[in-house]
Amino acid sequence: MAAARVRSGGRPTLEEVAARAGVGRGTASRVINGSPRVSAQTREAVEAAVAELGYVPNRAARALAGNRTDAIALVVPESETRFFAEPYFSDIVRGVGAALADTEMQLLLTLAGNDRERRRLAQYLTAHRVDGVLLVSVHADDPLPDLLEQLGMPSVISGRRHAAETLPSVDSDNFEGARAAVDHFISRGRRNIATITGRLDVYGAQRRLDGYRKAIATAGLDPDERLIAPADFSEEGGARAMRELLERRPDVDAVFAASDVMAAGARHVLRESGRRIPDDVALIGFDDSAVARHMDPPLTSVRQPIEEMGRTMTRVLLQEIASRSSGDAARERPRIVLPTELVVRESS
Amino acid sequence: MAAARVRSGGRPTLEEVAARAGVGRGTASRVINGSPRVSAQTREAVEAAVAELGYVPNRAARALAGNRTDAIALVVPESETRFFAEPYFSDIVRGVGAALADTEMQLLLTLAGNDRERRRLAQYLTAHRVDGVLLVSVHADDPLPDLLEQLGMPSVISGRRHAAETLPSVDSDNFEGARAAVDHFISRGRRNIATITGRLDVYGAQRRLDGYRKAIATAGLDPDERLIAPADFSEEGGARAMRELLERRPDVDAVFAASDVMAAGARHVLRESGRRIPDDVALIGFDDSAVARHMDPPLTSVRQPIEEMGRTMTRVLLQEIASRSSGDAARERPRIVLPTELVVRESS
DNA sequence: CGTAGGCTTGGGAGCGCTCCCAAGAGTTGT
DNA sequence: ACAACTCTTGGGAGCGCTCCCAAGCCTACG
Numbered sequence: 171m172a173a174a175r176v177r178s179g180g181r182p183t184l185e186e187v188a189a190r191a192g193v194g195r196g197t198a199s200r201v202i203n204g205s206p207r208v209s210a211q212t213r214e215a216v217e218a219a220v221a222e223l224g225y226v227p228n229r230a231a232r233a234l235a236g237n238r239t240d241a242i243a244l245v246v247p248e249s250e251t252r253f254f255a256e257p258y259f260s261d262i263v264r265g266v267g268a269a270l271a272d273t274e275m276q277l278l279l280t281l282a283g284n285d286r287e288r289r290r291l292a293q294y295l296t297a298h299r300v301d302g303v304l305l306v307s308v309h310a311d312d313p314l315p316d317l318l319e320q321l322g323m324p325s326v327i328s329g330r331r332h333a334a335e336t337l338p339s340v341d342s343d344n345f346e347g348a349r350a351a352v353d354h355f356i357s358r359g360r361r362n363i364a365t366i367t368g369r370l371d372v373y374g375a376q377r378r379l380d381g382y383r384k385a386i387a388t389a390g391l392d393p394d395e396r397l398i399a400p401a402d403f404s405e406e407g408g409a410r411a412m413r414e415l416l417e418r419r420p421d422v423d424a425v426f427a428a429s430d431v432m433a434a435g436a437r438h439v440l441r442e443s444g445r446r447i448p449d450d451v452a453l454i455g456f457d458d459s460a461v462a463r464h465m466d467p468p469l470t471s472v473r474q475p476i477e478e479m480g481r482t483m484t485r486v487l488l489q490e491i492a493s494r495s496s497g498d499a500a501r502e503r504p505r506i507v508l509p510t511e512l513v514v515r516e517s518s
Numbered sequence: 519m520a521a522a523r524v525r526s527g528g529r530p531t532l533e534e535v536a537a538r539a540g541v542g543r544g545t546a547s548r549v550i551n552g553s554p555r556v557s558a559q560t561r562e563a564v565e566a567a568v569a570e571l572g573y574v575p576n577r578a579a580r581a582l583a584g585n586r587t588d589a590i591a592l593v594v595p596e597s598e599t600r601f602f603a604e605p606y607f608s609d610i611v612r613g614v615g616a617a618l619a620d621t622e623m624q625l626l627l628t629l630a631g632n633d634r635e636r637r638r639l640a641q642y643l644t645a646h647r648v649d650g651v652l653l654v655s656v657h658a659d660d661p662l663p664d665l666l667e668q669l670g671m672p673s674v675i676s677g678r679r680h681a682a683e684t685l686p687s688v689d690s691d692n693f694e695g696a697r698a699a700v701d702h703f704i705s706r707g708r709r710n711i712a713t714i715t716g717r718l719d720v721y722g723a724q725r726r727l728d729g730y731r732k733a734i735a736t737a738g739l740d741p742d743e744r745l746i747a748p749a750d751f752s753e754e755g756g757a758r759a760m761r762e763l764l765e766r767r768p769d770v771d772a773v774f775a776a777s778d779v780m781a782a783g784a785r786h787v788l789r790e791s792g793r794r795i796p797d798d799v800a801l802i803g804f805d806d807s808a809v810a811r812h813m814d815p816p817l818t819s820v821r822q823p824i825e826e827m828g829r830t831m832t833r834v835l836l837q838e839i840a841s842r843s844s845g846d847a848a849r850e851r852p853r854i855v856l857p858t859e860l861v862v863r864e865s866s
Numbered sequence: 867c868g869t870a871g872g873c874t875t876g877g878g879a880g881c882g883c884t885c886c887c888a889a890g891a892g893t894t895g896t
Numbered sequence: 897a898c899a900a901c902t903c904t905t906g907g908g909a910g911c912g913c914t915c916c917c918a919a920g921c922c923t924a925c926g
Contacts, residue, residue, distance in 0.1 A: 181645055183912055194876035199914065209874065226645035230581030231912035234881050239578065244627070248615065259608045267596065267629035276647075277627045279592070281615035297529055297574035299624075434812055459808075464782055466814035531882055542906035547884065557904065579882035582911045 182223040191219035202227060238495070241276040242302040242487060243295055245314070248281040258457075258476055262306060262328070265480020273488070275301075285313055292317035302487045304328070305337075310371050324490040326483045330373050330505075338490060340483045340506045344374045347472035347510030348381025351426045351454040354470070354512055356389045360424035360452055364397040366411040366436060368428040375403075378428045378456065397422065401432055408435025416443055423451055424518075430455035430462045430471055437465065437517075452518040468515035475508050482506055530571040539567035550575060586843070589624040590650040590835060591643055593662070596629040606805075606824055610654060610676070613828020621836070623649075633661055640665035650835045652676070653685075658719050672838040674831045678721050678853075686838060688831045688854045692722045695820040695858030696729025699774045699802040702818070702860055704737045708772035708800055712745040714759040714784060716776040723751075726776045726804065745770065749780055756783025764791055771799055772866075778803035778810045778819055785813065785865075800866040815864035823856050830854055 188198035193212055200208050201216040208216075219225070233239045244266060246259070263277075270277055278300055282288045292314060295303055302324040305315060310331045318325045319337060327339045348365075355363050365382045368375030379398070386393050396418040401407035408427055412435065415422055425440075427433035433455030437447060445451050447467055455462055458473035486504050493501045536546035541560055548556050549564040556564075567573070581587045592614060594607070611625075618625055626648055630636045640662060643651055650672040653663060658679045666673045667685060675687045696713075703711050713730045716723030727746070734741050744766040749755035756775055760783065763770055773788075775781035781803030785795060793799050795815055803810050806821035834852050841849045 184914095185912075188876095195913085196876055196915090197874080200875090203914085207874065212874080224641065226641055228582070228645065228912050229647055230578045230587065231881090232914075233578035234576070234582050234883085234911090235913040235915080237881075237914090248612070259611075263607075263627065264596070264629070267627075271629075279611065279615075279625045279627045281612070281619075293572065293574055297576065299577055461808055461812050464809050464812055532884095533882075536906095543883085544885085544907065545905055548905090551884085555904065560904080576882050579911090580884075582881090582913085583883040583885080585884090585911075 181228075182225045184225075184227070187216065187219045187223055187225045190223060191215040238301050239299060240274050241278050241300045242270075242304060242484075242491075243278040243280050243300045244304045244306065245280045245282050245291070245295075246306050247308070247312075248283045258459075261476035262480040265477040265482075266304065266484045267480075268477070269481040269484035269488070275488070282314070288312065288314040289317065292321060292323075296321045296323055302326075302491045304483055304487060310373070324487060324494050326487045326490065328479060328483055332373055335505065336503065338486050338504045340479050340486060340508065341374070342474040342476075342479060342508050343510050344377035345381040345384070347456065347474070347512070348378040348426065348428070349385040350510070350512045351456075351470075351472055352382050352385035353389075354454065354514070354518060355424040355426070355452055356385070356391070358452065358518065361391060362397070362419060362422045363391070363424040363426065364399065364415045364419065364422045366408055366415070366425060366427040366432050367398065367400045368403045368432070370400060372403075375428055382426055394419070401428075403429050403432060405431050405435040408432030409439045410435075412436035412439040416440075424453070425451060426454050426456075428456050430457045430459045430465075430469060433469055433471070433517075434461055434465060437469075447517050454512075454518050458513050462513075462515070465517070467517050470515045470518040471513050473511045473513050475510070478508055482508065529576075530573045532573075532575070535564065535567045535571055535573045538571060539563040586649050587647060588622050589626050589648045590618075590652060590832075590839075591626040591628050591648045592652045592654065593628045593630050593639070593643075594654050595656070595660075596631045606807075609824035610828040613825040613830075614652065614832045615828075616825070617829045617832035617836070623836070630662070636660065636662040637665065640669060640671075644669045644671055650674075650839045652831055652835060658721065672835060672842050674835045674838065676827060676831055680721055683853065684851070686834050686852045688827050688834060688856065689722070690822040690824075690827060690856050691858050692725035693729040693732070695804065695822070695860070696726040696774065696776070697733040698858070698860045699804075699818075699820055700730050700733035701737075702802065702862070702866060703772040703774070703800055704733070704739070706800065706866065709739060710745065710767060710770045711739070711772040711774065712747065712763045712767065712770045714756055714763070714773060714775040714780050715746065715748045716751045716780070718748060720751075723776055730774055742767070749776075751777050751780060753779050753783040756780030757787045758783075760784035760787035764788075772801070773799060774802050774804075776804050778805045778807045778813075778817060781817055781819070781865075782809055782813060785817075795865050802860075802866050806861050810861075810863070813865070818863045818866040819861050821859045821861050823858070826856055830856065 184198050185195055188195045191198060193216060197208060197212060198216050201213050266277060280291065282291050303318055305325060305327045308315060308327055308331060315325065315327060315337055325337055327337045329341050330339045352363055363386065365379065367379050370376050383393065399411035399415050401411040408431065425436055427436055433453055437453060440447060440451050447453050453469065455469045455471040458471040462469040462471040532546050533543055536543045539546060541564060545556060545560060546564050549561050614625060628639065630639050651666055653673060653675045656663060656675055656679060663673065663675060663679065663685055673685055675685045677689050678687045700711055711734065713727065715727050718724050731741065747759035747763050749759040756779065773784055775784055781801055785801060788795060788799050795801050801817065803817045803819040806819040810817040810819040
C-alpha cells in the first residue's frame with residue numbers, strides 16, 4: 171500500500187531510511203553521499219531502504235547543513251534575449267543541460283536587466299543561492315563579473331570582455347572564423363572584399379575585424395579602410411553599412427558581415443542595387459543561424475559551436491567549484507577558445 | 519570598513535539583524551516577511567539594520583523551515599529543444615521571467631529527455647525541490663503531467679494534451695488562427711486552398727486543421743480531402759506534403775502550412791515546380807518565426823503571443839500555488855486561450 | 867598478552883529560518 | 897479598580913541534513 175511508504179503527507183527522511191535499514195543516520199548519509207567508509211553489507215541495506223521508500227534527499231536541508239546549494243545560475247542579459255534569440259540561447263542551454271545531466275546540479279535561469287539590477291543580483295547570487303555562475307553575452311562595462319569575482323563566486327564568462335579577461339572564459343575563435351571567410355573569398359577570385367562589423371566595443375566583433383584585416387594583409391591585397399563599415403549587429407545597421415559601402419566602393423565584389431542578421435540587411439540593399447548574389451557580390455555571414463539557412467540564396471556563414479561552448483563553460487565552472495571547495499586557492503584561470511567552421515552555401 | 523559588516527567569512531543572519539536592531543529574532547522575521555503585526559517604529563529599526571548589514575535571507579534555511587522553495591521549474595522536453603528553438607523557447611522564457619520579476623520566485627530550468635527520465639523527474643520535483651511546474655510542449659502521451667497531478671504538484675501546461683485537458687492550461691487560439699489564414703486566402707480570391715498539417719497527435723495541430731475545415735465550409739467551398747496533406751512540422755515533411763498536394767491537385771492556388779518551417783519546405787517545392795509565390799500559389803505559415811520574416815518572399819504567418827503565454831502561465835501557476843497553500847482545495851482549473859494574429863507579408 | 871592503530875558506526879551539534887505559544891503592555895468596558 | 901481584550905514581542909522547537917567526535921571492534925605487532 172502506497173500509504174505505508176510515507177508518513178502523514180511527507181516524504182521519507184534520512185532518519186526513516188536509516189531506521190528501515192537498521193543503521194544510524196550518519197551511516198545512511200555516508201551511503202547516500204558515496205563515502206567509501208561503509209561496509210559493503212551496510213551499503214546494500216541502506217540502498218535497499220532508499221529504493222523501497224523512494225527516498226530523495228531534501229535539497230534545502232542539504233544546502234543548509236552543507237553550506238552549498240548544488241545549483242548554478244545562468245545569467246542572461248534580458249535586453250539581449252531577443253537579440254541573441256536565434257539558436258544562441260537554446261543551444262547554450264542545451265549544452266549546459268548536457269553537461270549537467272549526470273550531476274546533481276540544478277540550473278537556475280536569471281534574466282538580468284540594467285546595471286542596477288545586475289548589481290543587486292550579485293548580492294543575491296552570493297547569498298548562498300548558487301555555487302557558481304555562468305555569464306552569457308556580457309558587455310565590456312558590465313559591473314557583474316567584477317562584483318562576482320570580488321565576492322569570490324566561481325564564475326565563467328562566455329566570450330570575453332577584453333583581451334585581458336581575468337575570469338575563466340570560453341570563447342569561439344572569432345579571429346580565425348573571420349579569416350577563413352575572407353580566405354574563402356580570395357580563393358574564389360574576389361579582390362574587393364569589404365566587411366560590415368558588429369559593435370566594436372564587443373570583443374568578439376573586434377576580433378572578427380582583426381581576422382578580416384589579417385587575411386587581407388596576408389593575401390597582399392590593398393587594405394582600403396573604405397571597405398570597412400561599422401554597424402551594430404542589427405539588420406538595419408547591416409543595410410545602412412552596405413549602402414555606405416556601395417557608395418564608397420561600387421566595385422566591391424565580396425562582403426563579410428559579422429553576423430547573419432547584418433548579412434540579411436546587406437543582401438536586401440544589394441538586391442535593390444541590382445546586384446546578384448553571388449555572381450556580382452559574394453556574401454558571408456557569421457553565426458550560421460536559421461536565418462542563414464533560409465536566406466535566398468542560402469547564406470555561407472561562420473558557424474560557432476554554441477552548444478559546445480555551453481557544455482565547456484559548465485565543465486569549467488564545475489571544476490572551478492570543486493577546486494574552490496577543496497581549497498586549491500591558486501588555480502590557473504582557464505581561457506578556452508573553441509574553433510569555428512565555415513559553412514559554405516550558395517551566397518559565396 | 520567592509521570587514522566590519524560580516525562575521526568570519528559568512529553573510530549576516532537574521533539573528534544578527536535582530537541584535538543590531540535591538541529586537542528579537544521573531545520580530546525581525548516578521549518585518550522581513552511583511553507581517554502587519556509589527557509597530558512602525560520597530561519595522562524601521564529592523565529595516566535599517568537590514569540595509570546596514572546588507573542582509574539577504576538564506577533561501578535554504580527558509581525552504582527548510584517553511585516547507586516551500588520559492589522556486590518553480592520550467593520543464594522543456596529536450597528532444598524538442600532544437601525543434602522549438604526558434605523564438606519559441608526564448609520568448610517563453612522572457613514571458614516567464616517578466617512574470618517572476620517582482621517575485622522572490624526563482625526559475626529552474628529542467629531539460630527532460632525520454633519518458634523514463636520524465637518519470638524520475640516527477641519524483642525529484644516533488645521532493646520539495648520546487649513549488650510548482652511549468653510544462654512546455656507536452657505530447658499527448660507524456661506521463662509527466664498525470665504524475666505531477668497525482669503527486670499534488672501545482673502545474674500549468676502550455677497548449678493542451680487533448681480537448682479534455684485536466685490541468686490548468688494556457689493555449690493560443692489555433693483554431694481561429696487557422697481560420698483567419700484561410701479566410702484571408704478566400705478574401706483574396708483563392709479557391710483551391712490546401713493545408714499541410716502538423717503531427718495530428720499534437721492537439722494544436724488538430725485544431726489548426728479544424729480551423730481550416732471550418733473556414734472552407736463556411737465559405738461554401740468544396741471540402742476536398744485531397745487538399746489536406748499531413749506532415750510532421752519538419753521542413754522536409756512540408757516539402758513532401760507539398761509534392762503530394764501538387765500531384766493530387768495541380769490547380770492548388772493557396773497553401774496554409776501549420777508551421778513556418780513546413781512552409782519553407784513547401785516554398786522550395788513550389789519554386790522547383792516553376793510556380794511563383796504569391797502569383798501562382800499563395801502561402802501562409804504559422805508561428806511568425808524569424809524564418810517567416812527572412813523567407814523570400816517574406817512569409818505571411820499566424821503569430822502566437824508566445825511571450826504572453828509564458829507570462830500568463832506563470833501568473834496562473836503562482837495563483838495555483840498561493841491557493842494551494844491557503845487551503846482552497848476546490849479551485850477552478852483555469853483554461854486560458856490567447857488570441858492569435860495574422861501577420862500579412864508578401865507571400866499571400 | 868597488552869597496546870596501538872585502522873575500520874565502521876552512532877548520534878550530538880548546529881546550519882538559519884519559520885511557526886507558534888506565552889508573556890508583557892496598553893485599552894476599553896463595567 | 898478589575899476583568900477581558902488586543903497588539904507586540906521574544907524566543908523555543910524543529911525543519912532534514914552534514915560534519916565530526918567518540919566509541920566499539922578487529923587485526924597486527926612488539
